[in-house]
Amino acid sequence: MRASFGLGLVVVAVASTAFAHKPTVTTFTYNHDIFPIFEAKCGSCHRSGGVAPMSLLTYKEAFPWGVSIKNEVLDLAMPPWFADERYGEFKHGAGLSAKEMDTIVDWCLGGSPEGETPVGTSPSSYVNWPLGEPELILMMPSPMVLDAATSETIQELTFETGLAEPVYLRALDFQPGAPNIVRSATITIRFGGRKQTIATWIPGQTPEALPEGRGRLIPVEAEVGLELHYKKTWLDEGSSVEDRSAVAIYLHDEDPGQLVETVEVTSTSAHTLEADAELVALLPRVDGDIEAVVAEVVRPDGSRERLLRLYHPNSEWPRKYWLVKPIALPAGSRVEVTATAPEGATPVVLVDLIS
Amino acid sequence: MKTARIVMFLAFATVQALPATAKPQQHESAPTLAWTCPLHREVTESEEGQCPICERSLVPTLVQQAWSCPIHAVVSEDAAGACPICQRDLYLITEEIRFACPMHPEETSHEEGECSICHMALVASTSTRPHQDHNPKHGGMFFMAPDNWHHLEGTYPEGGVFRAYLFNNFSEPMNAKDFKGRAVLKEVFDTETKQTRELVAYPLLASADGAYLEAYVGSDTLPREITAKVQFERNGKFERFDFIFAELSEDLEVVTDATAVSSGELTVPENPNGIARAIADRNVLVRELVTSGAMTEIYLPALEAKDLAVALESHIEASPLETRQELQWAVKQLVRAAWLLDDYGDLGNREKVYAAYDMFDEAVETIQSVFR
Numbered sequence: 234m235r236a237s238f239g240l241g242l243v244v245v246a247v248a249s250t251a252f253a254h255k256p257t258v259t260t261f262t263y264n265h266d267i268f269p270i271f272e273a274k275c276g277s278c279h280r281s282g283g284v285a286p287m288s289l290l291t292y293k294e295a296f297p298w299g300v301s302i303k304n305e306v307l308d309l310a311m312p313p314w315f316a317d318e319r320y321g322e323f324k325h326g327a328g329l330s331a332k333e334m335d336t337i338v339d340w341c342l343g344g345s346p347e348g349e350t351p352v353g354t355s356p357s358s359y360v361n362w363p364l365g366e367p368e369l370i371l372m373m374p375s376p377m378v379l380d381a382a383t384s385e386t387i388q389e390l391t392f393e394t395g396l397a398e399p400v401y402l403r404a405l406d407f408q409p410g411a412p413n414i415v416r417s418a419t420i421t422i423r424f425g426g427r428k429q430t431i432a433t434w435i436p437g438q439t440p441e442a443l444p445e446g447r448g449r450l451i452p453v454e455a456e457v458g459l460e461l462h463y464k465k466t467w468l469d470e471g472s473s474v475e476d477r478s479a480v481a482i483y484l485h486d487e488d489p490g491q492l493v494e495t496v497e498v499t500s501t502s503a504h505t506l507e508a509d510a511e512l513v514a515l516l517p518r519v520d521g522d523i524e525a526v527v528a529e530v531v532r533p534d535g536s537r538e539r540l541l542r543l544y545h546p547n548s549e550w551p552r553k554y555w556l557v558k559p560i561a562l563p564a565g566s567r568v569e570v571t572a573t574a575p576e577g578a579t580p581v582v583l584v585d586l587i588s
Numbered sequence: 589m590k591t592a593r594i595v596m597f598l599a600f601a602t603v604q605a606l607p608a609t610a611k612p613q614q615h616e617s618a619p620t621l622a623w624t625c626p627l628h629r630e631v632t633e634s635e636e637g638q639c640p641i642c643e644r645s646l647v648p649t650l651v652q653q654a655w656s657c658p659i660h661a662v663v664s665e666d667a668a669g670a671c672p673i674c675q676r677d678l679y680l681i682t683e684e685i686r687f688a689c690p691m692h693p694e695e696t697s698h699e700e701g702e703c704s705i706c707h708m709a710l711v712a713s714t715s716t717r718p719h720q721d722h723n724p725k726h727g728g729m730f731f732m733a734p735d736n737w738h739h740l741e742g743t744y745p746e747g748g749v750f751r752a753y754l755f756n757n758f759s760e761p762m763n764a765k766d767f768k769g770r771a772v773l774k775e776v777f778d779t780e781t782k783q784t785r786e787l788v789a790y791p792l793l794a795s796a797d798g799a800y801l802e803a804y805v806g807s808d809t810l811p812r813e814i815t816a817k818v819q820f821e822r823n824g825k826f827e828r829f830d831f832i833f834a835e836l837s838e839d840l841e842v843v844t845d846a847t848a849v850s851s852g853e854l855t856v857p858e859n860p861n862g863i864a865r866a867i868a869d870r871n872v873l874v875r876e877l878v879t880s881g882a883m884t885e886i887y888l889p890a891l892e893a894k895d896l897a898v899a900l901e902s903h904i905e906a907s908p909l910e911t912r913q914e915l916q917w918a919v920k921q922l923v924r925a926a927w928l929l930d931d932y933g934d935l936g937n938r939e940k941v942y943a944a945y946d947m948f949d950e951a952v953e954t955i956q957s958v959f960r
Binding site: 293294296297300303307309317318319320322329330331332334335338342 | 631640641736894897898901913914916917919920922923924927928930931
């Protein structure tokens, strides 16, 4: 431990006093220990030009925020994953491990040293369409202008698909035109008087395709809806910002055979399966100050399995939780949702089932 | 880090208010030119530029490493070792060296020279940086306020008397006449209005010399639970600091018995069952400290348990498959709760400490249910 004190005075010892709450010295440094975590878990938003108000991808940008970072991490508010690790096993987990949490907090409280060897300070390249070239790209027909006086707004628009015949959706993705103001996107399909949310996007989210041989039917008459949550950080306050985002649509060549259906479950409305099904994903929709949301399945034999528990979910970061392994449910199984929420707040969990 | 923290812990029962500035001492390592913000002195850069917090232009300053005693701030040694006065372990500090005119103190510089008014040679002095010393000065409990700037030490020097000493971020005493507060002995939480109602409270009044705020709080029984609510800024919120005094606070001059100073080394058992037992041992200590109200001491066993839990993480793969998710959660929960206990313990907020301890205890129980 004390060996580290022998490093360069200004680089380590002096930096170690920055924001030091106690005269302590951490063994972790930004370059060696913190940057890899920030890049992997925070960099999609906290980068230059990202939706977060500050980048954390260089030492000079990150270290002044030590106290805030520590508080956000210990409150489980950041990274915005919210899922209780005890239940369900989900793809692309964005939560911190115990070791990562400890490393970050120790560094924040222990003097926030920079470390000797600078590492790459630019984020990994952000691939436009990680799932490959989509079959169809729905581009906003004209830019949405968030004028200088507007800090936050929600915009809805509809795309006519112009389909000649039904198609089978394999995956969806989204690309913000102005990553600094697009906080989230919700994609819906509308047909037969129904509006069904089928996907959400938040910065840094890894797109996911349906399992092999599964698809979602998009009827000829369907329209694709896009709801965009725009929010400026203080960096853009007083400026006019334009956005022209796009939705990518991936299709099967033909009917894949097994179709996905999305059902809505709330605390007052459970869903009972009429036929055997596979549960592939859950998309909670919350509003207000929710303490916890729990989704469970009760099988016909009475056994109960907890599928997902969200702890203090933030409605600003809607996310679909894709199971690593789809769960086979026999007919008669009941999917239930319970919530610890203030009166009037009724979280909805959208459950993707394959029959 | 661990050594420094342990020294802070064991220094708890000692007292001596010492000046934050002292004559500079010669050190083998040469002082280094650095750049700091006139407003945010904790910022230190190796080159000229702007403050990363407020974007003010940085100003030059001369800094040097030194080793100081948690109790005797006048000690400034070149290397780690024992305090020449009390034999405690020294901890690393960064000193700032300033040159000032003896006749015109406003004339200062980061380098040697002469006064521009009277042409006398500038004289060097050193000063410590903020938050280097969180040791109690009067035998009480020393807390940092939520604003991360003010500090407060509560003492119970005699039966029925509670005192609160105020300090700045350099742990320098502040005039108590500039603050308001009250000592709360009994309060209830109204679940309907969701507000806390004080049933028994006494005003904290400044002593004639402004050294402290004081309240007479009735009976002289021990242990004594007292909550200080102090307003640091005009029209600001009254911040709470929860104290439990198991005994009277003694304003000792010097403690010379250094035998209690721990080496601070944490030994991590090799097998997961041993780690789990070591965590459970720390849990007993944490529970005792939480119950007795020794909040500034909780961090030591809590953070040791946290270090043990991180070490346990590498053994999770060896645990039964059906327990792994639960274990991963428990390890993370323990890490989080330990840091929160450290944080809330410093702030002296009993309610938050209790909540964090519940989380900590639940995590320990989960770990123990797998590794025994």
